[in-house]
Amino acid sequence: MSVSAPRCLLWSNDEPVVLDDYVSEEPRWCTGCGDLAILAAVQRLCRDEQLAREKIVFVSGIGCSSRFPHYMNTYGFHGLHGRALPVAEGIRIKRPDLHVFVNTGDGDCCSIGAAHWIHAIRYNMNMTVLLHDNEIYGLTKKQVSPTSPKGLASNTTPRGAYLDSLNPMETTLGVANVSFAAQAVDWAPGLLYDIISKAYKHPGCSFVRVLQRCPEYLPEHFDHWMDDPDQLLLLTHEDGMQVTPDLARIYKQQEIHDPMDLNRAREIASMKDRIPVGILYRNEQVPCYEDVLNPAGLFTPEVVRTNIEAELDKFTVWPAS
């Protein structure tokens, strides 16, 4: 470990942090962009958890959603298209004291970075991964995405998308070591907050797909789902998400789903007629890669010196005495 625990504690903040403290600059997203809802939920989470700003890192790739770290008054890493996850893994490996979040879009995560996504789930390093899924490429101006439904007209599929879409929840739930998978929608902010909050608290790689609107390129794309609350299926459980009576009146379609039930989670993920919202799967027993990979013990300069000398000795040819 690179930072000694007592020093970390010394610098823990003692003054309460307010919402504005997490705000850096005015977002440059389009009016009505679903990213704004995610930003609001995350800032609220940081405030509610009173996270020290210097201990938070938001890591992103490239795309509209990947501008996210710029808008948080924390540490941020806005890197390469598709590579947010391996960067975040590198950040996490020697820094258990940091809160690591990843913001990635459907192109970033499910297309150019798909290999990293599969393996990030398998590594199960402690971080919160937010998939901002608007089912379209935004920053490059309306190209088809792997999550675009078949038939969707875009600049690269003017006669409609050729293939069935990739379902990120099915994929995630199919990967070994998956420990947390949830789905939210940007137009139900209370539920979004609740799900992100549960994801943050999960000790492992928490994957949250947020279906979000792109008012610029797919303005009516989610209207069908938004206009009718019965299109959402709320997953509730005493160990999962609980719904307030107010929300329960709006979202009547509910299923009591045990987040430990992986088989049912996979069935729910594959639903075509409704959007499941809530925690599909959670298993806190899956080991985190950083805990498995990092050697135990204290590596004081003396230990390091002794062990380097021992390694040198291993290959040393001593002169004949």
Add this chain to the structure above:
Amino acid sequence: MNQSAQSRTDLVPIRKPRDEPVHELVLEEFVVEIVSDSGEGAQRCGQSFASIAARMGHGIWTVEIIPAEIQPPARSIEGASGNRIRVGTQAVTNGGDEADLVVAFNEQVLLGRIRAEELKPGCTILLEDKWRSSKDESIAAAYTSVHDQLTTDGFQVVEIPMEEECLKYVADPHRGKNMFALGLMSRVCGLDLELALEQVALTFAKKGARVIEPNQQLLQAGWDWAEANLDIRFRVPTTPAKEPRLVVNGNTALGLGVMASGMDVCAMYPITPATSASHYLSDVFQSVGGVVHQAEDEIAACAFAIGASYAGKCAVTITSGPGYSLKQEGIGLAVMGEIPLVVVNVQRGGPSTGQPTKAEQGDLLAACFGGHGDAPKVVMAVSDIEDCFYSVITARKIAEAFNVVVVLLSDASLGSAQQPFVRPQFNEEWLAPPVDQSPVPEGVTPYDWDPETGLATRFIPGQPNGMHCLTGLAHDRMSHIVYNPEQNHETIRRRSLKLAALQKSLKPPNVFGDEEGELLVVGWGSTKGAIEEAVTRVRADGKSVSSLHLKFLQPMASGIKEVLQRFDRVMAVENNWSDDLNDALVDEENRRYSNMAWLLRARCLVDIDCWGEVKGQPLKPGAIERALREKLG
């Protein structure tokens, strides 16, 4: 040195008539090879031989002979697996020229070595003879035919019943024939029997006496057989070493260097010929708190190392050419974000998959200029095994001092070669300092570039008041995205200045030979020993030739142009392609120069010729010598 090497094959080594004295050749150096099918233990035999010689105080250089496949077909020309060992009185700096003595477990692998021009014409061959009586007629015929041809061609072939002898000691001669061969070679080459027996015990220490004893018996049997039957002895005088020395190959030295540098994260993806460095680290890195992360691909390995570096100590990623190409975008990000990073590239033959197990130096220009956009990074090369160790430490320090990417170029010939060097004494200054977690002072920005040097303080997550969003987009002092063209121009200038600042601290390299004269050879990386040996040989004939070997390729130390100008002609020599002006279509206007020649021509405005080979082998001093003589006329 060279002349004695030429005359030694005049002797006819045959089975020794009883009671006749043996012929002992006292030499300054010789080259011995052992080759077998894959899996027959020739590599272990060669490594043990080298260790024994090193313990006696000899200078040694070993070269692994590696087939491309894990299990190539038995008795195939391409399947040769083994080791070449050059043994000298003094320090040995390269693998030398053709071999003087070869031990071969079958005649086909031997053919592979002859085709590769690795054997000296007329050299001594100790050949397993069991094939002559093979029940498979085609094998017996092939053996007889090759044997007769070799004899006709003037090789001194001694047939040895290796398997038959081994069967006297073990039921399965497949396991242990290599130790019999080690005994033979040790006797013929004048090694110390006691040390040889000790070496066997060391080699099998983990397996216990049950394995050690039969192997020692086989070694003794080989020794005794040579004593009784062979008429030739090589002896290289040596004085016992006075200092402890390290005997490792280049990749292990790199791994040791990573440990000793204080880095604590190595992210990699398996790729030949670099992976053995990570194998070694995977075994031992945890003892100093380090981790080796085998990523899902080369890109992820680079990104992981960048993330680890950004949040802590400088990290390293180790790869070879194809992996290096894949990492280029990540390297550009580290340059842009000014994140320290060490990238080790153990080069192999290219382009594309090329020759994974073979030596080449073709990645120099890719390392300097490979990524998109203007991405200034430091490029260094290692020139011997000791250098592999210390250069990693230097690379880490430069990376952290300047917040730059440092690319360290090694290659397949160094990666698996062994050469003893003085055992390093642990030094506190090798290690990286603890990660800075102190609060950032008021008013200091994430990129507070110094106007003269371009240097900025790096903010590390956890530092209060240092919050900012690092970005691969063009950015200003606050790390805000730049939309202003002037600011973009300015920030590229700052990053570029860091290389100028580093360059001011570099010492000009020393000229090997006279400071001025007719011909200067310029090399870099693994070819140093071979070039200097060739220069020494040519100079011994009174010719005016010197050499210059570059460690820093980007930036280059000052004063190099002045050195080049003190010579009538300059020629880059490297393990790389360059067009031949004798080809009908090639002329000065379209000639494709070798990497180093391109670089030096651009840097120094000097007319520079080049010579090289891309045969997948380390350059031999003899081949360079011929090129120099031809150039000198």
